[in-house]
Amino acid sequence: MGDTATNQTKQNLSEMIERLLQHHHPYTKAALNDLSPLLDKVALVHGDNHPELGELAILFKQLRADMDSHLMKEEHILFPYMLGLETDAPPSRPPFGTIANPIRMMMAEHHTDDLILQKMLSITDDFTPPPGACNSYISLYAGLHELVKDLFQHMRLEGDVLFVNAIAAEKIKLG
Numbered sequence: 030m031g032d033t034a035t036n037q038t039k040q041n042l043s044e045m046i047e048r049l050l051q052h053h054h055p056y057t058k059a060a061l062n063d064l065s066p067l068l069d070k071v072a073l074v075h076g077d078n079h080p081e082l083g084e085l086a087i088l089f090k091q092l093r094a095d096m097d098s099h100l101m102k103e104e105h106i107l108f109p110y111m112l113g114l115e116t117d118a119p120p121s122r123p124p125f126g127t128i129a130n131p132i133r134m135m136m137a138e139h140h141t142d143d144l145i146l147q148k149m150l151s152i153t154d155d156f157t158p159p160p161g162a163c164n165s166y167i168s169l170y171a172g173l174h175e176l177v178k179d180l181f182q183h184m185r186l187e188g189d190v191l192f193v194n195a196i197a198a199e200k201i202k203l204g
Contacts (some may be wrong), residue, residue, distance in 0.1 A: 042115060042198060045191045046108050047177040054100050060176040061093045067169045075166060082154045088152075089173075092145045096180075099138050107131050111191075114198045130201045132192045138186045142143060146177050 068089055072082040110123055125131050150156065156170040156177075 034053060042111050042191065043192050045186060046111060046155070047192070049186065049191075050104065050108070053186070054104065056179055057096055057100065057176070057183065058183065060172060060179070064169065064172045065093065067165060067172070069170050071166050074163075082187065084152055088145050089142060091107070092142060092149075093130060093146070093152060095142055099135070099142070102103050102131070103135070107135065111195045111198070114202050118159075127203075128195050132196065136188055139188055142180065143184065146180060149173065151179065165169065 067080075068086055070087045076082045106125075107128075110128065153170065153173070156174040158167050158170050162170075
């Protein structure tokens with residue numbers, strides 16, 4: 030019975046990581062890249078009449094920098110270690126001690142990004158374009174809305190499920 034629980038935890042790690050690497054990470058990178066020039070354009074054209082666009086641009090640049098670093102750490106350090114917990118190879122202690130250490134760091138980054146996202150939603154009235162907004166403005170807000178929605182799902186999947194299961198899997202594997 031213990032093996033079934035272990036196998037389910039391992040299976041879930043792989044499935045969750047696969048979903049993150051196949052959907053959430055590529056989407057986040059593409060959306061951040063695609064929305065950046067559009068935000069610059071809209072802020073340049075409409076910033077005088079809508080000063081919140083200047084603040085939005087600052088928040089977006091901070092989010093983009095945070096996400097670039099965050100995704101890289103997950104893809105190159107954290108996820109490979111998590112996947113290694115599923116192999117039959119003898120476990121080795123990672124340089125970060127236990128997986129709880131980088132997970133704490135990832136969760137702190139999630140908290141910071143959550144605050145940025147909440148501020149973005151607040152200053153844009155949940156990405157509601159102003160009356161008479163041009164197509165670029167409307168497209169920008171629609172794209173930002175989708176990005177924020179996906180990032181909230183992404184962070185919930187990691188924080189509420191993946192990270193909890195990874196800590197449990199490490200305890201089982203390393204004893």
